[in-house]
Amino acid sequence: MPYPHKRTFGLILCSALGVTVYVWSHMGLSGVNTxxxxxxxxxxxxxxxxxxxxxxxxxxxxxxxxxxxxxxNVCSCIPDKESFRLPFSKLIFPRVWAHYLDKAVLESYPEPEELKVHRAQEYSSFQKRSYTAANRLIVAEANSPLQYPTQGVVVRPLKTIILPGLALKTNRASIYNVYLRAALGTFDVAATVEGVSLNGESKSLMTLSSPNLSTLNKQLSLVTYTNTVFHPRTADNVEFGTDGHRSFFTIKIQHKSTTKLYNSGHKGEYNISGLVTLATKTFLRYDKLKDLIDSVRKYYPTVTIVIADDNKHPQPVTGPHIEQYFMPFGKGWFAGRNLALSQVTTKYVLWVDDDFYFTSNTKLEKLVDILEKTTLDLVGGAVREVTGYTATYRHTISVEDGGEEGDCLHIRTGHHHTIQGFPNCVVADAVINFFMGRTDKLREVGFNPRLARQAHLEFFIDGLGSLHIASCSDVIVNHASKIKLPWGKTSSEKEYEKFRYSSDSENSKMRNEVFYFTNRFKCMTSN
Structure with a gap:
């Protein structure tokens, strides 16, 4: 066999052996180790x-x-070591990579120490806004004679409640004493019980005593708490004690959240037009947008389509149930998402790119069904490319505490578990760029308008801990072909690519800064 052929055969053999070892070593693994x-x-x-x-x-x-x-609280971002190299090894053996945001940002920043101080100050302020007494760890010690509520006590700001569950259960004594102490309110009683001595009524420290235990407990069942320091969302730690014992419990102080209900008027089968608004952002691709609208109208003729448009020379997009909103030229991707989302009046919003198009597999009823029957906030579908490949882009995201320098962000390809009753759907933390979500929850998270050209995972990172997300592989939208020979591209397509891809370094710098400063990450890993 000629030498070149032997060398090729050897590489193929080594690659095949490597694949066999990799597959064998990963058999039985159900997910990614993070x-x-x-x-x-x-x-x-x-x-x-x-x-x-x-x-x-x-x-x-x-x-x-x-x-x-x-x-x-000592997290670090550690990449996988590359033990050997083979043709296509990165595709066959995907490694975890690490990106050090602190180095990427601080090394290029003119005054890095000043930026670090500013970041620390902003984080301290954020902690003060988000921390309440309910965050404090309290351990109820064993064998305490005190009975008290451990959680679930809520009072409206500056209002009064009767404290539930207070009691003393102890051995016989000549006199029984208890006290209550608070920081943001005062104590009193709704009614007095004969044989009980009270001291400190309408004050933050109140004591109660009686020679009769049952009488004291009857009085304790009538103790009230009044919030005296206004704050719309905080908590008070109440100290409840007796001779030789003390306990703590938390009273949440908060307004009742106003409900946000959507009257879709549907009975029986889902009225997609009353439940869902389609939102998209367009830039230099009116031809693709027209194809999208035509495909939507084939299956959903009356669903409202909201278009955010930041073209330099905007063209009116007309037709029934179409709303087009214009923005400053080149304002950007996430800014357009915010604008489109702000105009949605239905319970759910479906996000699609302007170069997608619907087919018979784009069943919005399936996405609505899972949102209606579960507590999920957002459900992604799948995108089919012109090559026939269908992608769901499922990821898990976690943030690991890292101390004073910032936290560690970990992103992995994969999902958490399947959803009972929906075999084609799994729970994840990030999904593909074709998703339906509860309008109010998406507005709660929002889209960072500084991310103008390339962004997607950033939204899901901001929504971590707030959004409950799933991905369903059986609801599919098609993606228009991007494969074109250079001489076959139109002037609009060339200009689009110029805006989309020419400023990769600037986009990367912006993303690094957002992760490092806004989200306070020091590094990230992904695969």
């Missing part, structure tokens, strides 16, 4: 904060399988 890699030194440092752990390191046996899962 566990933090912690060491024992950090673990013992963490354990030292807990007073009930007695002894030294030699007296503690660490269970590595459990310890590695413990959040220690």
């Amino acid at each position: 566990l933090p890699r912690q060491d024992k030194a950090h673990l013992f440092q963490w354990l030292s904060h807990y007073q009930y752990i007695v002894g030294n390191e030699s007296g503690i046996r660490v269970k590595d399988g459990i310890a590695c899962k413990v959040a220690l």
Whole structure:
């Protein structure tokens, strides 16, 4: 066999062997491992904060399988090492990469220390706004004679409630004493019980005493709490004590959230036109937009289509149930999403790119069905390319505490679990750019208008902890072909590519800054 042929055959053989080893080593794995890699030194440092752990390191046996899962506030982003190289090795053996946002931003910033100080100040302010007494860890010690509510007590700002569940259960004594102490309110009683001595009524510290336990407990059932410091969303930690014992419980102070209900008028089968608005953003692709609208009208002739348009020379898009809103030229991708979303009046909004088009597989009823029957906030579908490949772009996202320098962002391809009753749907943290969501929840998260050209995952990162997300593979929209020979491209297509791809470095710099400063990440990993 000639030498070149032998070399080619050898490479193919090595690649095939590598694939076999990779597949064999991953058999039985159901997901991607995103566990933090912690060491024992950090673990013992963490354990030292807990007073009930007695002894030294030699007296503690660490269970590595459990310890590695413990959040220690010392996160790091570690890429996979490349052990060998083969043709197409990156496709066959996808490695986890790491990107250090602190270095990327600070090395190019004219005054990096000033930026770090500003970031720390902003984070401190954010913590003050978001932290309440309900965040404080309180452990109810065992064998306490005090009975009290551990959670679920709510009072409206500057209003009064009767505190539920207060009681003293102890051995016989000549006199029984209890006290209540608060920081943001005062105590009183709705009615007095004979044989009980009260001190501190309408004050933040009130004491109650009686020689009869049942009489004292009857009085405790009538104790009131009045909030005296106005704040629309906070909490008060109440101290409840007796001789030799004290406990704490939390009273949430908050306005009743106003409901946001949508009267779609549907009975029986889903009225898609009354439930769903289609939203899109267009730029230099009116031909593609026309194809999208024509395809939508074939299956959903009366659904409202909202268009955000930031073209330099806008063209009116007319027709029934079409709303076109103009923006400053080149205002950008996420700004357009915000504008379109702001005009939606239906319960759900469906986001589509302007170069998608509907087919018989684009069944919006399926997406509505899962949103109506579950607590999910957003459901993505699938996008079929002209090559026949269908993508769902499912990802899991997690944020690991990292201390003063910032947190670690971890993104992995995959999902969490399937949804009972919907075998083609799984729970994930990020989905493809074709999704339906609850209008009010999407507005709650919003889209960062600084991300003008390339952005997608950023929205789901902002929605982490707020949005409950799924992805269904059986609702499919088609993607117009992007494959064109250079000499066959129109002037609009060339100009679009210029805006879309020519400023990759500037977009990357902006994304790094958003992740580093706005989201306070120091690094990120992905695969």
